[in-house]
Each structure stands twice: as structure tokens, then as C-alpha cells.
Amino acid sequence: MSFLCLSAFDRWACTSQSARIRQLSSISVARYIFPIPFILWSLVNIPFLLYxxxxxxxxxxxxxxxxxxxxxxxxxxxxxxxxxxxxxxxxFGLLTYRNIRLVSHIRQQPNQTRMSTWEQQMTRMMLTQTLLSIFCTLPRAIYIVYAIATLDESTKRTFDEMSIVALVDQLTVSITSINFASSFYIFLLASPRFRQTIQMYLKRGLHLGQNQVTPTKNIALTATTHTGRQTARGTIQPIVQS
Known part of the structure; x- marks a missing residue:
């Protein structure tokens, strides 16, 4: 979820009208931000190792x-x-949508069609990813609310009840993990440009490109022309004057 949040921030930054904010969407900034989730979650999980x-x-x-x-x-x-x-x-999803709407309004008329297509793809991917994230984390949220509400009764549960609670816990964790693989499939289904890029790299990597055959019609005509000239030259008889 941390990198999904960072990707949402990156989409908002790259679509902003402010040049200073757009500079945040760069590789140099990503190199500094990339270690932050690892450091943060390492510090958060240290007490879990102890307790x-x-x-x-x-x-x-x-x-x-x-x-x-x-x-x-x-x-x-x-x-x-x-x-x-x-x-x-x-x-950040709402802010990105707002930026895209503002950009589409200030563009000139010849670029309206291209920006409209790009806007539709970005909006579709953004909304789909947000809805999928909500759908995947909602069961976990419900389970956490249930766990908090029954925290005092957890020590009085029977073996079967504890097994059922543990099973539901693992199921909600598994459903939440769908977020980690959702971005690729969302982009693949929602963006024709992304599908074309994937196809291009697959063909290039698997050497599935079509072989181009050079037409031989011009070569045959050229050969015939040269042969005809040589024959004509061979049939000319020199004129000898006496």
C-alpha cells in the first residue's frame, strides 16, 4: 500500500500546473523517497518482534x-x-482528476482530442484502482472493527472460535494483498497504449516480429535491362571502309 500511495502522489505531481510541484515527479526525487517506506515499516515492526x-x-x-x-x-x-x-x-486521486480537468480546459482546440483520450485513460485507471483498493481493504477494516469490539472477550473464546477468527484474519490479509498486483492488470485492461507497449516488448523479446521480404521485381527488371543492352551491343557489326 505504501508504493500505491506513492504512485498516487506521483500522478498528482506530474499533472499539476505548478512547475515546482511537477519537479517532484522525477527520478532524482524518487531515489530519495524510495527508502522511506522500508525505514518506516522497519521501525514500526521492531516492537512486533519484541512483543x-x-x-x-x-x-x-x-x-x-x-x-x-x-x-x-x-x-x-x-x-x-x-x-x-x-x-x-x-x-490524491481526486486531486489528480481535478488537475486533468483543469489541463483539458486550458489546452487549445487541436489538442483537445488527444488530451481527451489521455484524460479518459487516466481517469479510468485512477478510479478503478481506487475502487479496487477500497474493495480489497474493506473486509480488513470490518475485521479490525470486529477485533477491537471483541478485544476483551478474546481470552474467553473456545478453540473453534479462535480457529474461525484466525481463518477470517488470514482471508482478509490475502484479499488486501491483491492491491500489490492490481496496478499491472488495471493498466493492461484500461490503457490501449499500455497494451501496445507490452505487445511491442513481447514481440521484441520473443523475436516474434514479421520478417520483411525485399521485392525482386525491380531486380529482375534491372537484370533484364542490362542483359538486353549487352545483347544489343553484341549484335552490332562494325562498318569497315575500304
Whole structure:
């Protein structure tokens, strides 16, 4: 989700009318921002390594510290993994759509058709990715709300109830993981230009390009012309004067 949020920020920056904001959408800036998610999530997960362990009777990984359990369940899980990414995606998605609308209005008439096609593709990809992200993270959000509401009763559950809760937990995590592979398929289905680029690179990589055959008609005509000239020259008899 972190890189999806960064990609949403990049789309907003590259479509902005401000030159200063457009400079944020560059490789040099990306090199500085790229390590930030790794550092942030490494710092966030250090307490999980210290205060988590396999808890009997089903030996699932759970908190061993009550204070950190409340912090993780009430703040870290719902905010960092659900609410904050959704807010960022929706916010920058709306801002990107606003930038595209503004750009389409200030363009001259000859460029309206080209910008309209590009605007439709960007809008379709943006809305599809945002809706898919909401759809994928909504089950996780519902489960987190349920876990928070039943936090005090978690110690009184039976073995079967704990197994069902653990299964639902893993299912919601798996559904949320769809976001990591959604961008490629969204771009592939929504953008004809992206599909053409993929086809071009596949043909180039697999050597599936059509072989071009040079026509031989001109070569045959040239050969015939040269042969005719040589024959004509051979039949000319020299005139000898006495």
C-alpha cells in the first residue's frame, strides 16, 4: 500500500500546473523517497518482534504485552494499514482528476482530442484502482472493527472460535494483498497504449516480429535491362571502309 500511495502522489505531481510541484515527479526525487517506506515499516515492526510470540493453544502469533496489544490493535493496524492508505489514495486521486480537468480546459482546440483520450485513460485507471483498493481493504477494516469490539472477550473464546477468527484474519490479509498486483492488470485492461507497449516488448523479446521480404521485381527488371543492352551491343557489326 505504501508504493500505491506513492504512485498516487506521483500522478498528482506530474499533472499539476505548478512547475515546482511537477519537479517532484522525477527520478532524482524518487531515489530519495524510495527508502522511506522500508525505514518506516522497519521501525514500526521492531516492537512486533519484541512483543509477539506463538500463543497457545493453537500457537498463533499474537501479542505478549497488553499495552502494545492495545496500541497495535487500536492504532497501528487500523490507521497505518487501512485508514491512512485509503485516505491518501482517495485524496490524491481526486486531486489528480481535478488537475486533468483543469489541463483539458486550458489546452487549445487541436489538442483537445488527444488530451481527451489521455484524460479518459487516466481517469479510468485512477478510479478503478481506487475502487479496487477500497474493495480489497474493506473486509480488513470490518475485521479490525470486529477485533477491537471483541478485544476483551478474546481470552474467553473456545478453540473453534479462535480457529474461525484466525481463518477470517488470514482471508482478509490475502484479499488486501491483491492491491500489490492490481496496478499491472488495471493498466493492461484500461490503457490501449499500455497494451501496445507490452505487445511491442513481447514481440521484441520473443523475436516474434514479421520478417520483411525485399521485392525482386525491380531486380529482375534491372537484370533484364542490362542483359538486353549487352545483347544489343553484341549484335552490332562494325562498318569497315575500304
Amino acid at each position: 509477539s510470540d506463538l500463543v497457545p493453544p493453537i500457537f498463533t502469533c499474537f501479542f505478549t504485552n497488553d499495552l502494545f496489544m492495545r496500541i497495535g490493535v487500536l492504532f497501528l493496524s487500523p490507521v497505518l494499514t487501512v485508514l491512512l492508505p485509503l485516505i491518501v489514495l482517495i485524496l
